[in-house]
Structures are given as C-alpha cells and as structure tokens.
Amino acid sequence: MSPHFSRPVATLSTAVAAAALLAAGLSTGATAQPSAEPTPGSAPSALSASQRAELLRDADSVRAETAEALGLGAKEKLVVRDVVKDRDGTTHTRYERTYDSLPVLGGDLVVHTAKSGAYKGATRATSKKIAVNTTGAAKAAPKGARKVVWAADGTPKLAYEQVRKSTEKDGTPSELHTVTDARTGDKLYEWDAVHSGQGHTTYSGDVELSTAEEGGSFTLTDNDRGGHQTFNLENGTSGTGTLFSADDDEWGDGTAQDPETAGADAHYGAAVTWDYYKNVHGREGIKGDGEAAYSRVHYGDNYVNAFWDDSCFCMTYGDGAGNANPLTSIDVAAHEMTHGVTSHTAGLIYSGESGGLNEATSDIFGTAVEFNADNPEDVGDYFIGEEIDINGDGTPLRYMDQPSKDGASKDDWYEGIGGIDVHYSSGVANHFFYLLSEGSGKKEINGVEYDSPTADGEPVTGIGRDKAEQIWFKALTTYMTSTTDYADARQATLDAATDLYGADSEEFQATDRAWAGVNVK
Missing domain, CATH: 3.10.170.10 (Elastase; domain 1)
Known part of the structure; x- marks a missing residue:
C-alpha cells in the first residue's frame, strides 16, 4: 500500500427564539455587510477551556427545547458536541442526535444563533425525517455490533455498526467501521477511522x-x-x-x-x-x-x-x-x-466525497502550518511531504497546484469521484485551496515554481493564503457536517466568505470562481 499519512446566548433558549426559528424555517447561512477586510465580529473568538465548557453546559441545559424548536420528533434527542463563538457573539453549536436512544449516524447538525438569541440558520447532515421502527427482531445482527440509525445516505433506516480492529500488511492499524441494514444484512457504508499519515531535528534544523x-x-x-x-x-x-x-x-x-x-x-x-x-x-x-x-x-x-x-x-x-x-x-x-x-468539528466521514474533503483539510492546514511556522530549514510551499522523500527521488507526495502531477490525484471534480481513494479525491479541494490562495497560471513563491490550470480554462485570481485559510476553517467548524460532499463544501465556503467578507465581496466572488476552476458549480 502506498503511503498516504492516514486517513450566555448559546442556544435557542427563549420562546421568542424558538418561535422565530420555526417561522423562519431551517435555512442555512447568514449575511454580513460587504467589507474589504474580514468583518471583525465574524472571526472565531479565542475561548478558554472554562468559557467553552460554560457554553457547552448552557447548550446542554436547553437541548430539549432546541430539539423541539428544530422540529425534531418526540423520539429524537440532541447531544451537544462542540461550540464555536464568533467575536460578535454569534454562536455555532454542533449537536449529535439520537433516535429512540440509538445513535443517529449522519444526524449531526449545527445551530447558528445571534448574540440576541435570534435564530440565524441550521446546517444539517441530512434533511430527511427520521421514522424508524426500532423494535422487533432484526434479521441480521453482526457479532459485536451496535444498533444505530443510519441517516448519512438515503432514507434513514435501522442498522448495525460493526468495528473491526486489525493491522494492514504495511503495519498500519485499521479500525474499519461497517454499517449494515438491520433488516436485510446488506452493507450500507464502510470507512476506516484510522487516518493514514534546543532540538536538533532532521527537517527543521536547530x-x-x-x-x-x-x-x-x-x-x-x-x-x-x-x-x-x-x-x-x-x-x-x-x-x-x-x-x-x-x-x-x-x-x-x-x-x-x-x-x-x-x-x-x-x-x-x-x-x-x-x-x-x-x-x-x-x-x-x-x-x-x-x-x-x-x-x-x-x-x-x-x-x-x-x-x-x-x-x-x-x-x-x-x-x-x-x-x-x-x-x-x-x-x-x-x-x-x-x-x-x-x-471533533465537522466529523467528515472518512469515505466517499466527505473522506476526500477530510484528507484535503489535513493537507490544507498541514500547508498552512508549514507557512506559519516560518522555519528557514523547511520553507512553506504547496507540496505535501516534500521533506520526507517517500518516493525516493526527491519529489513530494502530493501537489496542491496541480494534484494530478503525482500520477493518481484528481485536479477536478467529476461524477463518481467519491468512489476512488480519499487521498486522491482530496486533490479537488487541495486544488481549490491553491487557486483561492494564489490564483491560476505560472508563478514563483518562496523560490518554488507553480503552474496551476483550471477545469474550464478560465483564470482565477487568488485572495491570499491567509484569507483562504480563514474561509476554510470557518466553513469546517460552522457549516460542514459529517456528510458534506463537494457541492456542500462549495456552499459552506461561500457561507463562510459571506460571514467574513460580505456577500458582495471580492473574496466571495473568488471563492465561487475557484470552485468553478475545479468543476464544482
């Protein structure tokens, strides 16, 4: 196997907020005034551990009211998982869901509320209603499996999730999750939860x-x-x-x-x-x-x-x-x-298009950290694994400006891309991030030459890596869910760009154009 590197107003707590939520419907997104620079209040605030814990407790104390306001059924309950608070007081609370006490895989959602408590939107992993018979004898009960509701794909249904721990031939541990239909025994989905990939250091100097x-x-x-x-x-x-x-x-x-x-x-x-x-x-x-x-x-x-x-x-x-x-x-x-x-944020399932986005997120922030570290011995670039020489010829493991240069990754989206290895389908988002940061065509950055094409042959003008990082992080932590695919990721980043820079901003337009550059429209 080739190396990949793995694989106080925080809730809808008032009657006014609940009524507003129901009246508004479950739309996604928020608006912000256009600005050449990030809207100061739309960036995430730095929360201490105690501040974060308090927000989580606040959300947990009214989760029943929140579930009712969201229109969830009597058998559905919310479980608070994470919270992000913007500097303007807007709060994004992420929940898992249970149905009749069973975990709902693909049932996660994010509720967005203003500082005033007003509802701003909800982002759901699935829009499907859950109505599952959880009683009676199932025809297929794998040994050691847990009963769940599978809602990540298609109509929610009763299922079993089995986890098999093993070791691959190259020594990589595996934690394979297999979801099967509880009534028929048919396999519904499968993914691996193990994601493969004064000091005197090898790569960073002293x-x-x-x-x-x-x-x-x-x-x-x-x-x-x-x-x-x-x-x-x-x-x-x-x-x-x-x-x-x-x-x-x-x-x-x-x-x-x-x-x-x-x-x-x-x-x-x-x-x-x-x-x-x-x-x-x-x-x-x-x-x-x-x-x-x-x-x-x-x-x-x-x-x-x-x-x-x-x-x-x-x-x-x-x-x-x-x-x-x-x-x-x-x-x-x-x-x-x-x-x-x-x-611990979007929880992108490590399979299909969401798996490619999971891998790309790691490449994107791996690159961002390398640039941010500003280490003269390991200068920032848009390559992945260029220092470790896995190929034995000095070439990187992956290229963000033109992912296909590695011989397997994909530059652009196409129908069915979710069926290939997530380390290769990740190329679409990696390419998008490069285009959004630096733009298309030839250029030299930190002494490295790049030449990034586009799917439609039209140019893309970059907005700079710093802004691209902010857009991707906000999309990941406030608008992406476990089932996000490339079309959803496009919308998530457009929502994030709107929050940060405004719906009429150059940043918003560049985000839209960069997705078109990788055939996601």
Missing part, C-alpha cells in the same frame, strides 16, 4: 523545544501546550512507549541514527501546529478544550507512513524505508493533528 524538568532530568513534555508528550515506541506497534527523557536538555543530533532526533521533530511539529490553531483561529488544542494529544515515534520497522488515531488521541510516525527518513516533517505532523480537529 529549534527550541518546550520541555519539563523534574529532579534534574528532562522530558519531552510541553506544559506550555496542554502537556503534550512525545514517546519512543522503539519499533513496537502497540502501547504508548517510553517518554523521551535525558539528563540534559539537548535532543537529537539532526540524523535519523539518533532516536531522539525524530522525537525532537515530532515534538516541534506538534508545538507549531498547536500555536497555529491557537494564534490564527483561536482554537486551543485539537478539541478546543486546552487538552493535548501525544506523539509516538519509531513505530514498527521500515514503516513508511504516519497516522492519527482518535481512540488514543495521538499521532504516530514510522521511520520510513530503511528507517532512514522518519515521517516527522512539519506538514506531516500538522496533517495528522488536523485529522483530530476535523473529527
């Missing part, structure tokens, strides 16, 4: 690392960033491993031969990723709650991959072919951590 000292010994523990720790698996494939520790505060020698070097790279990558999300998007930690993940390096032997695993809330890195090129570069670290961010 860098400062945040470490902890106790009793005269140092460890790779970053108490400045939620207590993030980096562990050495010593070629094992299970468990946490051993926390890197040393008598001095010097880590690695810049070569793969010193086990500490990969640890330094991974620890640094986690730090710059944390800093990016906190400083650029106001999100402290992957879940936005100030809690750190952890990193594991030296996974397996000659393991040419890296992956994020929600079940351990951790990133894991192999050492590459011949154990000579650890997969611990900045963009790979940020790519893996972003899978966690996606899991």
Whole structure:
C-alpha cells in the first residue's frame, strides 16, 4: 500500500427564539455587510477551556427545547458536541442526535444563533425525517455490533455498526467501521477511522523545544501546550512507549541514527501546529478544550507512513524505508493533528466525497502550518511531504497546484469521484485551496515554481493564503457536517466568505470562481 499519512446566548433558549426559528424555517447561512477586510465580529473568538465548557453546559441545559424548536420528533434527542463563538457573539453549536436512544449516524447538525438569541440558520447532515421502527427482531445482527440509525445516505433506516480492529500488511492499524441494514444484512457504508499519515531535528534544523524538568532530568513534555508528550515506541506497534527523557536538555543530533532526533521533530511539529490553531483561529488544542494529544515515534520497522488515531488521541510516525527518513516533517505532523480537529468539528466521514474533503483539510492546514511556522530549514510551499522523500527521488507526495502531477490525484471534480481513494479525491479541494490562495497560471513563491490550470480554462485570481485559510476553517467548524460532499463544501465556503467578507465581496466572488476552476458549480 502506498503511503498516504492516514486517513450566555448559546442556544435557542427563549420562546421568542424558538418561535422565530420555526417561522423562519431551517435555512442555512447568514449575511454580513460587504467589507474589504474580514468583518471583525465574524472571526472565531479565542475561548478558554472554562468559557467553552460554560457554553457547552448552557447548550446542554436547553437541548430539549432546541430539539423541539428544530422540529425534531418526540423520539429524537440532541447531544451537544462542540461550540464555536464568533467575536460578535454569534454562536455555532454542533449537536449529535439520537433516535429512540440509538445513535443517529449522519444526524449531526449545527445551530447558528445571534448574540440576541435570534435564530440565524441550521446546517444539517441530512434533511430527511427520521421514522424508524426500532423494535422487533432484526434479521441480521453482526457479532459485536451496535444498533444505530443510519441517516448519512438515503432514507434513514435501522442498522448495525460493526468495528473491526486489525493491522494492514504495511503495519498500519485499521479500525474499519461497517454499517449494515438491520433488516436485510446488506452493507450500507464502510470507512476506516484510522487516518493514514534546543532540538536538533532532521527537517527543521536547530529549534527550541518546550520541555519539563523534574529532579534534574528532562522530558519531552510541553506544559506550555496542554502537556503534550512525545514517546519512543522503539519499533513496537502497540502501547504508548517510553517518554523521551535525558539528563540534559539537548535532543537529537539532526540524523535519523539518533532516536531522539525524530522525537525532537515530532515534538516541534506538534508545538507549531498547536500555536497555529491557537494564534490564527483561536482554537486551543485539537478539541478546543486546552487538552493535548501525544506523539509516538519509531513505530514498527521500515514503516513508511504516519497516522492519527482518535481512540488514543495521538499521532504516530514510522521511520520510513530503511528507517532512514522518519515521517516527522512539519506538514506531516500538522496533517495528522488536523485529522483530530476535523473529527471533533465537522466529523467528515472518512469515505466517499466527505473522506476526500477530510484528507484535503489535513493537507490544507498541514500547508498552512508549514507557512506559519516560518522555519528557514523547511520553507512553506504547496507540496505535501516534500521533506520526507517517500518516493525516493526527491519529489513530494502530493501537489496542491496541480494534484494530478503525482500520477493518481484528481485536479477536478467529476461524477463518481467519491468512489476512488480519499487521498486522491482530496486533490479537488487541495486544488481549490491553491487557486483561492494564489490564483491560476505560472508563478514563483518562496523560490518554488507553480503552474496551476483550471477545469474550464478560465483564470482565477487568488485572495491570499491567509484569507483562504480563514474561509476554510470557518466553513469546517460552522457549516460542514459529517456528510458534506463537494457541492456542500462549495456552499459552506461561500457561507463562510459571506460571514467574513460580505456577500458582495471580492473574496466571495473568488471563492465561487475557484470552485468553478475545479468543476464544482
């Protein structure tokens, strides 16, 4: 298998708000006044862990009223999952749903409310009404499966979700989710929840690392960033491993031969990723709650991959072919951590078009973090994995300006693209992000030459990477859901551009034009 890198007014709490919601209907989106710069209030505010927890408690205390106001049935209940609050007080509360006490897969939704409590819209993973008979004997009950309602595709129906944990031939762990029709036993959907992909580092040069000292010994523990720790698996494939520790505060020698070097790279990558999300998007930690993940390096032997695993809330890195090129570069670290961010926001199902968007989101923010880190040894570019030399010839793993240059990724959308590997269908969104950031045609950025085509041959003028990042992040955290496909992603980014810059802005027009450039209209 080729390496991929895995795979207080917060709710509708008043009668006025509920009535307004029902009267308005369940439309999606919000409006903002046109502006050349981002509308100050529309950007996400930086919430402390306690502020976020308070908003979640507020939403949870009135979830029954919110469900009723949304027109959900008597058997449906909401479960609060996440919340984003804009600087102007607008709140975006994300919910999971249950039906007759069963989890509803694909039933997630986001409710948007103004500071006043007025309803601004709701974004749903499905618009289908749920009316499922959950009683009686099912004809097909897989061993170890849980009963669910499947609503992510087609008419909601009673189903079973089975999770099989295994290991692929190359050593990558697998957590395969299979959903089957509870009445017929037919397979409805399948996806894998494991998403494959002073330190002296391999890729970033000499860098400062945040470490902890106790009793005269140092460890790779970053108490400045939620207590993030980096562990050495010593070629094992299970468990946490051993926390890197040393008598001095010097880590690695810049070569793969010193086990500490990969640890330094991974620890640094986690730090710059944390800093990016906190400083650029106001999100402290992957879940936005100030809690750190952890990193594991030296996974397996000659393991040419890296992956994020929600079940351990951790990133894991192999050492590459011949154990000579650890997969611990900045963009790979940020790519893996972003899978966690996606899991705790939009929750894009890792299959079909939503899976391609999941992978692209990790590439987009892997690139954004690399630029933001401003490290002279690993200069920002629109390539993925260019430092780790997986191909053995110095070429990147993926190209954002023209994804098809890797021989498998797709530049543009076409009917049926959801049927290919998510690492290749991701090319459409990667290409969109490049076009929105930099525009089409030839150009040189940081000494790297690019030449980005468009599906229709028409030019696209970029708005700059900083604005493109803001649009994608807001779309991901407030308008995308588990079932978002490319058409939905287009609408989500247009809604985000409207919020941030106005419906008549150049940014909105550029977003629309960039999607046309990849054949999403």
